[in-house]
Amino acid sequence: xNRKATALDVAKLAGxxxxxxxxxxxxxxxxxxxxxxxxxIRAAALELNYSPNAxxxxxxxxRSRVIGILSDEVVVSPFDxxxxxxADDIARSRGFVTVVMDTERDSARDAGAIETLxxxxxxxxxxxxxxxxxxxxxxxxxxxxxxLANCYDALPQPQLHHVxxxxxxxxxxxxxHLLQLGHLDIAxxxxxxxxxxxxxxxxxxxxxHAAANVPLRGDRIFMAGWDxxxxxxxxxxxxxxxxxxxxxTAIMCANDRLAVGVTLAAARLGLxxxxxxxxxxxxxxxxxxxTMVPALTTMALPLREIGRAAMTTLLxxxxxxxxxxxxxxxxxxxxxxxxxxxxxxxxxxx
Amino acid sequence: xNRKATALDVAKLAGxxxxxxxxxxxxxxxxxxxxxxxxxIRAAALELNYSPNAxxxxxxxxRSRVIGILSDEVVVSPFDxxxxxxADDIARSRGFVTVVMDTERDSARDAGAIETLxxxxxxxxxxxxxxxxxxxxxxxxxxxxxxLANCYDALPQPQLHHVxxxxxxxxxxxxxHLLQLGHLDIAxxxxxxxxxxxxxxxxxxxxxHAAANVPLRGDRIFMAGWDxxxxxxxxxxxxxxxxxxxxxTAIMCANDRLAVGVTLAAARLGLxxxxxxxxxxxxxxxxxxxTMVPALTTMALPLREIGRAAMTTLLxxxxxxxxxxxxxxxxxxxxxxxxxxxxxxxxxxx
DNA sequence: TTGAAAGCGTTACCAG
DNA sequence: CTGGTAACGCTTTCAA
Numbered sequence: 001x002n003r004k005a006t007a008l009d010v011a012k013l014a015g016x017x018x019x020x021x022x023x024x025x026x027x028x029x030x031x032x033x034x035x036x037x038x039x040x041i042r043a044a045a046l047e048l049n050y051s052p053n054a055x056x057x058x059x060x061x062x063r064s065r066v067i068g069i070l071s072d073e074v075v076v077s078p079f080d081x082x083x084x085x086x087a088d089d090i091a092r093s094r095g096f097v098t099v100v101m102d103t104e105r106d107s108a109r110d111a112g113a114i115e116t117l118x119x120x121x122x123x124x125x126x127x128x129x130x131x132x133x134x135x136x137x138x139x140x141x142x143x144x145x146x147x148l149a150n151c152y153d154a155l156p157q158p159q160l161h162h163v164x165x166x167x168x169x170x171x172x173x174x175x176x177h178l179l180q181l182g183h184l185d186i187a188x189x190x191x192x193x194x195x196x197x198x199x200x201x202x203x204x205x206x207x208x209h210a211a212a213n214v215p216l217r218g219d220r221i222f223m224a225g226w227d228x229x230x231x232x233x234x235x236x237x238x239x240x241x242x243x244x245x246x247x248x249t250a251i252m253c254a255n256d257r258l259a260v261g262v263t264l265a266a267a268r269l270g271l272x273x274x275x276x277x278x279x280x281x282x283x284x285x286x287x288x289x290x291t292m293v294p295a296l297t298t299m300a301l302p303l304r305e306i307g308r309a310a311m312t313t314l315l316x317x318x319x320x321x322x323x324x325x326x327x328x329x330x331x332x333x334x335x336x337x338x339x340x341x342x343x344x345x346x347x348x349x350x
Numbered sequence: 351x352n353r354k355a356t357a358l359d360v361a362k363l364a365g366x367x368x369x370x371x372x373x374x375x376x377x378x379x380x381x382x383x384x385x386x387x388x389x390x391i392r393a394a395a396l397e398l399n400y401s402p403n404a405x406x407x408x409x410x411x412x413r414s415r416v417i418g419i420l421s422d423e424v425v426v427s428p429f430d431x432x433x434x435x436x437a438d439d440i441a442r443s444r445g446f447v448t449v450v451m452d453t454e455r456d457s458a459r460d461a462g463a464i465e466t467l468x469x470x471x472x473x474x475x476x477x478x479x480x481x482x483x484x485x486x487x488x489x490x491x492x493x494x495x496x497x498l499a500n501c502y503d504a505l506p507q508p509q510l511h512h513v514x515x516x517x518x519x520x521x522x523x524x525x526x527h528l529l530q531l532g533h534l535d536i537a538x539x540x541x542x543x544x545x546x547x548x549x550x551x552x553x554x555x556x557x558x559h560a561a562a563n564v565p566l567r568g569d570r571i572f573m574a575g576w577d578x579x580x581x582x583x584x585x586x587x588x589x590x591x592x593x594x595x596x597x598x599t600a601i602m603c604a605n606d607r608l609a610v611g612v613t614l615a616a617a618r619l620g621l622x623x624x625x626x627x628x629x630x631x632x633x634x635x636x637x638x639x640x641t642m643v644p645a646l647t648t649m650a651l652p653l654r655e656i657g658r659a660a661m662t663t664l665l666x667x668x669x670x671x672x673x674x675x676x677x678x679x680x681x682x683x684x685x686x687x688x689x690x691x692x693x694x695x696x697x698x699x700x
Numbered sequence: 701t702t703g704a705a706a707g708c709g710t711t712a713c714c715a716g
Numbered sequence: 717c718t719g720g721t722a723a724c725g726c727t728t729t730c731a732a
C-alpha cells in the first residue's frame with residue numbers, strides 16, 4: 001500500500017529535473033535532453049515502475065482519454081454486453097479507456113451519473129441500452145461529444161448521433177428466409193407493444209409477405225411478450241388441437257426466448273422441429289440460440305458492431321478526425337445477420 | 351460545451367475569496383465565515399450551477415471516492431450482473447461511485463486495467479467474476495484496499511478477503527429438497543470438471559444422500575457441461591428407452607440451462623414434469639428459471655448479496671469503520687436460497 | 701541542454 | 717472572522 005513513484009522520484013533517481021523526465025517519457029526528448037540522460041531517465045522510470053498519475057494529467061491537460069459509458073441495464077441484466085465490448089475494443093485500440101456506470105433501469109439516476117462522469121473529465125459519453133428504445137437525453141451529454149448506442153433521442157429534433165440495428169430489414173430477411181423455404185403460413189410472435197423494436201420487426205415481416213405476394217392472415221400476429229412462457233402459450237394457442245391443415249408451418253419469434261417456448265410446446269404436442277414446424281428466433285442470444293436442440297435459426301443483432309460503430313463515431317468527433325462527414329449524419333443503421341441453424345427447414349408438404 | 355464554473359467563479363460572483371467558498375460549501379462555514387457571506391456564496395454557487403471538479407478534488411485529497419470494479423466478463427457475458435448491482439447499491443448509499451472495466455475473459459488485460467484504475471486514484475478495488483473461480487490476483491490490487499467477489503486468490507496464502515456463495519450447502523439443500531419429496535433415485539448433471547463450483551455442488555449432493563441414508567448410484571453423476579444441449583443429451587441418456595423402473599425420478603442440474611435441456615428432452619419423450627420426472631435447476635437465472643414451463647425449482651445464487659457483502663467489507667476497510675473484526679477474516683460465505691417453483695414434485699409411486 | 705516557474709481546481713493551514 | 721498561500725503531480729514555456 002505504499003505510494004506510487006512520481007515523476008519527481010524518477011528525476012531524483014536519474015539525477016535530472018522533473019521537466020526532463022516529462023519530455024523524455026513523452027517522446028520529445030530528442031533535441032532537448034542529452035542522449036545519456038534520456039537513457040538514465042528511462043532506466044529509472046522502469047526501475048520505479050513509474051507511470052504518470054492520470055489524475056494530475058487530466059487536471060493539467062483538461063482531458064482524460066476516458067470515455068464514460070452510461071448503461072440502462074446492460075451490466076446487470078441477463079443480456080449480453082457486446083455493445084460495450086465492441087465499444088471498448090475500439091476505444092482501447094485508439095488509446096482510450098472506457099468506464100461503465102449502470103443505472104439499473106432507473107432513469108432518474110441518469111443525470112447524476114452523467115454529472116459524476118463529467119466531473120471526472122471524461123472526454124466523451126456514450127449512452128447504451130439493452131433493447132432499442134427512445135431516451136430522454138440527459139442535459140449533461142451535450143457538454144461533451146456524445147453518442148447513443150441502441151437507443152435514440154426521443155425529441156423531434158435529435159441532437160446526438162445514434163447507432164441502431166436495422167430492425168425492419170432484419171424482420172424482413174427473417175421472414176424471407178422462411179418464405180424461401182416454401183412456408184406460406186407463417187405466424188409471428190411479435191414481442192410487446194411497448195418496445196419500439198417489435199413493430200419494426202412486424203413491419204419487416206409484412207414487407208416480406210408483400211414482396212413475395214403471399215397473403216397475410218391478420219390473426220397470425222401475436223403481441224405475446226418476450227419470455228419463454230409467452231412463447232409457449234402463443235404456440236399452444238396456434239397449435240394445440242388444430243388440424244395440420246389449419247396449423248402455421250412456421251413460427252417466427254421476435255426473440256430467442258420465445259422460440260425456446262415454442263420449441264418446448266411443439267415437443268409436448270409431439271411435433272418435430274423443423275419437420276412439422278419451423279421455428280425462427282431473433283437476437284442470437286449467446287448460449288441460447290446456439291445450444292438449443294435443435295439449434296435455433298435466428299436473426300443476429302449486431303451488438304458488437306453497434307458498439308464499434310458508435311465508439312468510432314464518437315472518437316472521430318473527439319479527435320477531429322471526422323473526415324467522413326458523418327458528423328452531419330444523425331443516424332447509423334447496422335444490418336442484422338441471418339444465422340441459419342437447424343430449427344428451420346422446408347415447409348411440410350400437405 | 352462551455353466550461354464549467356469553478357470555485358473561483360463563485361468567489362468572484364459572491365465577492366469573497368476561494369477559501370471562503372470552499373469552507374461554506376463543505377459545511378464548515380459557521381464560525382469561519384460571516385452569515386451574510388455564506389448566503390451570498392450559496393446563492394452564487396446555485397446560480398452558476400457549481401459543483402466541485404472531482405479531478406482536482408482527487409488530486410488534492412489523494413482520494414476519489416471511486417471504487418474500481420474489474421470484471422472478467424460480467425459485463426459482456428449473458429449472465430446477469432447482479433453482483434455489480436449489489437456492490438453499486440452499497441457504494442452509492444455510502445457516497446462512493448463505482449466504475450467498471452471488463453477484460454472480456456482476457457486475464458492478460460488484468461494488470462493493465464488495474465493500473466489504469468489505480469492511476470485514477472480509485473480508493474479501492476473489487477475483482478468480480480461470472481462464475482466461482484480462482485484467480486491470480488493482479489499485483490496492483492495489493493496497493494489499495496481490495497476485495498474479491500465470486501472468486502478467490504489461487505495462492506495458498508491468500509492476501510485478500512473474498513466473498514463467495516456456499517456451494518456445498520447449496521448442493522446439499524437442493525438434493526435435500528428432492529429427497530424430502532420422496533425421490534430415491536436422483537441423477538445429477540454436474541456441469542464441468544474445470545469449474546470449481548461443480549465439484550462443490552456434487553459434494554453437497556453426496557452429503558445430502560449420506561445424511562438421509564439414501565444409497566448413491568455411482569453412474570448417476572454426469573459431468574455434462576453447462577448448456578442446453580448438454581442437458582438434453584444427458585437426459586436422453588438417462589431416460590430414452592429406459593423402463594420407468596430404471597429411470598431416475600428426478601434430475602438435479604448444476605444450472606438452469608441444463609434444466610431447460612432436460613425439460614425439453616422429457617417433453618420429446620412424452621414425460622411430464624414434474625409428474626413423471628422432477629427437474630431441478632441451479633442459479634435462478636433471470637428470465638429463464640422463472641419463465642420456464644413449468645417454472646423451474648432452483649437454487650438461487652445470492653449474487654446481489656455477494657456484491658453487497660463484498661462492497662461492505664471493502665468500504666469498511668477503506669473508511670476504517672471495520673469494527674466487526676472481519677478485517678482479519680479472509681472468507682465470507684453467502685448461503686444460496688432454495689426457490690421452489692413447479693418443476694419438482696413428489697416422486698411418482700412405482 | 702537544462703532547470704525554474706506557472707497553472708490546472710481544490711482544500712488546509714496560517715497569518716492578519 | 718478573513719483572505720492569501722502552499723500543495724497534490726503533471727506538462728509546458730521561458731530563461732539561463
